[in-house]
Amino acid sequence: MKKNNVNKVGLLNFHYSDNNYGAVLQAAALFRVVKNLGYDVEQIDFIPHTYNETFLSSSKRKIKYLIESLFKNKLSIDDKCFEQFRHEFLKRSVKIFSKEELEGIGHEYDAIIVGSDQVWRADYTGRAKYVYFLDFVPKSCKKVSYAASFGLDDWMLKNDSSATSNISGLLSKFDHVSVRESTGVKVCKDIFNVDAEHVLDPTLLVSKDFFNEIIDGNSNDVAEDLNSLVYYKLDKSPVFEEQLKLISKEKFNKVENLFYDGGVQLKYNEVGVWLSKIKNSKLVITDSFHCVCFSIIFEKNFICSANSSRGLTRLESLLGALGLQDRICIDDSQLSNEKYLLEIDYEAVKNKVSLLRIGSLEFMKNALK
Structure with a gap:
């Protein structure tokens, strides 16, 4: 007791x-x-x-x-x-x-x-x-x-x-x-x-081991693809899709939507599969707070394509505390800017996460x- x-x-x-x-x-x-x-x-x-x-x-x-x-x-x-x-x-x-x-x-x-x-x-x-x-x-x-x-x-x-x-x-x-x-x-x-x-x-x-446990329990294996781009965008626009094409055309051989409309119904990946697709990608583009969290957990390069109408404070607070505020892009027309594609120094980020x-x-x- x-x-x-x-x-x-x-x-x-x-x-x-x-x-x-x-x-x-x-x-x-x-x-x-x-x-x-x-x-x-x-x-x-x-x-x-x-x-x-x-x-x-x-x-x-x-x-x-x-x-x-x-x-x-x-x-x-x-x-x-x-x-x-x-x-x-x-x-x-x-x-x-x-x-x-x-x-x-x-x-x-x-x-x-x-x-x-x-x-x-x-x-x-x-x-x-x-x-x-x-x-x-x-x-x-x-x-x-x-x-x-x-x-x-x-x-x-x-x-x-x-x-x-x-x-x-x-x-x-x-x-x-x-x-x-x-x-x-x-x-x-x-x-x-x-x-x-x-x-x-x-x-x-929690430690990364917890999420690897979830991944290991999924029914579909996801192979690591170091030249893949995944995106989880709750609010897509024609501008976003055009920029996605520009980014993927020269740098990535595979682009996958983690949350996509399969026609009449939405199709969802198993939770472990969803995590593994983030873990095994090269770049993540998202406007989701938790997708940003998992990009950080798995030490992925990411772009936070933020939607101000949903509220930026969640993202600004977290990324500011970790020194990653420069990963926030509030103008989708700028997504292909090279500054958002720079490698993240995860040693510094991990130290800050550990202290927090x-x-x-x-x-x-x-x-x-």
Whole structure:
């Protein structure tokens, strides 16, 4: 039994995604970190139907979920890989669809950690926003945030005095608060009068061995191709595609889209295959925060083709801390510029990650004492 009787820890984040590799991988990474610290850890399997829908009653939610699973083929052949990954790398609670059910299981944990990912971005969580500030957790349970993200430079509901006041009250009851971006530290202090620590995303908290374990377990081998380019672009444009052709024409014999439209349905790689394609490439081009993280983990040259409308703070905070801010390209017409194709000095980057990892792990250990 741990000090202060902390033994069982619940995790709350966006683990349930059926199209977001970063969401499921950060959940698995955090799960592994807490487990390695010696705790009995469980992913709280909270699945809101949509971010902006009012919670249905428990019984209605379950019926709706079953109907969608059976008749809308929710777990289709294309996205089944995400559920398979969760089954292998997460131990989950019973499925939870309502606020009432959350309140019912809160007492089962000695501590609950919310994070990582954009769990504090109000337009993503909608009417479920208070859940991610742990409004359902009893007083007897420790409340911790790990690398929670507001997603943007500022608190997007600052003009909503009622919501801001409610959340300020909820945050004041947290035992330990950490955020993923340096701007989040400022938001916590300026808007909510709460001190927060700046920590690494969970994917950078575990060793590379964890992700190699995931890769080794996939069903399809991906050969290393030192002359391949892979891209994971959530927002493609004609300009981006033209620049991609220019880059690939002279320098790469293979170009692959890691997240592509196969016609009517999206086709998804197994999670391990997706990782291995990054690991075995020569260059990665992406606008995804977590794809950037995995490019760093596998020491790949990468270009961050950033989309300012999605928010740059996540990328600027991480890459600035690692001395890689020059890998951000906010103008797709400049992607083929030679400066973005220069080799990255990963010795310097690894040293910075190691130092940040020490501080982040120390936060976690202290939070769960």
